[in-house]
Amino acid sequence: MNLEYDWLPSVFAAMMGLSILLYVILDGYDLGVGMLMALAPKEEKDRMIASIGPFWDANETWLVFAVGLLLVAFPSAHGYVLTALYLPATIMLIALILRGVSFDFRAKAKSSHKALWDACFVIGSALAALTQGYMLGQYIMGFEDNVETFVFSILTATAVAAGYALIGACWLIMKTEGMLQARAVRLARPLVWLTAAGIAMISLATPYVSTRIFERWVSQPEVWYLVPVPVLTVLSILALYRLLKAMPLPGDRYYRRPFMLTALLFVLCFVGLAYSFYPYTVPGVMTIYDSAASRDSLLIMFFGAVFVLPMIAGYTVFAYRVFSGKARDLTYD
């Protein structure tokens, strides 16, 4: 491995990490809203859908980009990971299919079928969230085929689903008002604790299953740079809970803050996990350097990405500004 070659795999790993993080936050909130629809009265469902309508498609594209980067930049890791996760990945894909199409069908099919498509939407959202959490658990445990891995993966599945439901509730607090917003606040409160429990469990279990990760987290002097991560995590959970307890506030004050805090929480979790696993693409098996594609191919993609990613960021921000403010009913004209 020469030094000149070094930076490309790291850049691609960073890009992939960024798109996974963006995916988890962005599709996290719309999958969360999908799950919360199970608890919503009929008259609120349309408004909930309207709040995510213009965004879900672009949000899901980050998953395609993340998997695409894994496929094109780290082909052998892609083969290894997705072969190991074949069944949960298939279930997730079918769930995402159901979720995505129900969104459109519910509005266009016969009214008598609407309830059926709504059910597909809820089930699709929940299954997608659960299988993603399950796959995270499998990844952390290094895809081992034993009972502990299975139990742990079930717990991570619940934790990720709770996290998505939380950020979904916070999205609704930001994008809606009145009864629906108040209901979202009430739902968000217990979800904070469920999510916090999930984060605590993963944080404790990860160093326990891998001595390599344990050593990374206790070695000097890195540990001092890392202290802010758990500290900020605890602080943001507490702040989030206090805020939610006080909400809704007069004049809709701080209506964006729960979403921001939850997103921050997701970022912190991501940084913790990324630090634990870097530079491995498959824990304990291969690193980003072992699994990277050829330099020329990475370079040609790098130039494309450098040129295009700012454009994507630009028009994504534009789209969010177009649909800023409280969600209104969606119409095609």
Place this chain on the structure above:
Amino acid sequence: MEFSDPFVLARAQFAANITFHILFPTITIALGWLLVYFKLRYRFSGEDHWMGAYRFFVKVFALCFALGVVSGITMSFQFGTNWPGFMETVGNIAGPLLAYEILTAFFMEAVFLGIMLFGSRRVSERAHTLATLLVAIGTTLSAFWILVLNSWMHTPAGFEMRDGVAYATDWLAIIFNPSMPYRLVHMLLASGLTAAFLVAGVSAYRWLRGDRTPSVRGALQTGSWLAAILIPLQILAGDLHGLNTLEHQPEKIAAMEGLWETERGAALRIFAIPDEEERTNHFEVAIPGLASLILTHELEGQVQGLNSFETHPPMTPLFFSFRIMIAVGLLMLLVSWLAVWQLRRKGEPENWMARILVAMTFSGWVATIAGWYTTEIGRQPWLVQGVLLTQDAVANHSGITMAGTLAAYVLVYVLLLIAFISTVFYMARRAGYQDSEAPVSMNLPEGKV
């Protein structure tokens, strides 16, 4: 070939996924441009009925787009889960092409789709038309990149093999590989025809139900004319693509033509039952010399038979899928020209004509899929012609896993296909109850999503 063989199941699964997936991009690539056309007609003429046509077909577009996106995500996973050998061998070439598709096309179409569908009250009319245009450009760009990759798998160029792995040497040669221009044009025209017959068929359905507003009339005219203009172009493009295939993959042509032995003055077999065991045809109906004339432009030209190739695709599926494509194409020619002739003479279709158009609504799908089966099965046993065998790329999953996931996919796809077709016609029926020229909210009586 055992059906419980994981290799066969992996191929069946890929075929099921890509068959389902291609249905929807085939519509959206061209329907996006038709929507731009409707919007521009409205902008320049001020006639409301063009907006009526836009508003109806944008719903069909949204539905197709969602189905295309979600089934496309499945594809991006399947490359790795079922065919890891593909990326291991040619990942250095396939990777950047797929990455460019995601970067230049997927994000753009997804983001602007939101504005196109739900943003018309939040942005200016001009910005909304621009968003519609960008979505159309996005779908077309996406078709461009994926067809570059697909064509490269048929006619690989611009690379060298080192230790069994392909490395790019010339990106321009990779992108403009020998079959790319033909395949791209053939596919874009196929999309145009599919969208044209969809628009004409759905409008004819509304027409038959007594919904004779100017927007229905306009869409019916547009669809019929577009089909009538594109079909001769498609026949020409298909012929040129065939000649290109003859140059680069002659074994595929031999299988399509039903030719076992190399012949001078080869006959065009209109019908036959190929026998793969005996390597001969039964019940042959043929026109002498015509195959040679079409392929070599000489009556006595020599056409290679399947027996002269060491590796070659199976004949039966190619022979029949090719003929289905040709038959649907000829039917399209007949129907679209008759429809246009009638529309020119009387300004409206006879009822029987409208019924035929309704029957032809999804004819583009049949021809497109038959065409894809011809070209893709025609590449077998290669995954990348001359570089990688399909059987060397397959993942090592158990037959049970493969059969279970295949069954789940097929079940979901069949149900969604039924839901899609019935919803399109349901929307067409319901549109008739509303004044389609007035601002119509996208769905239910309450007007909410």
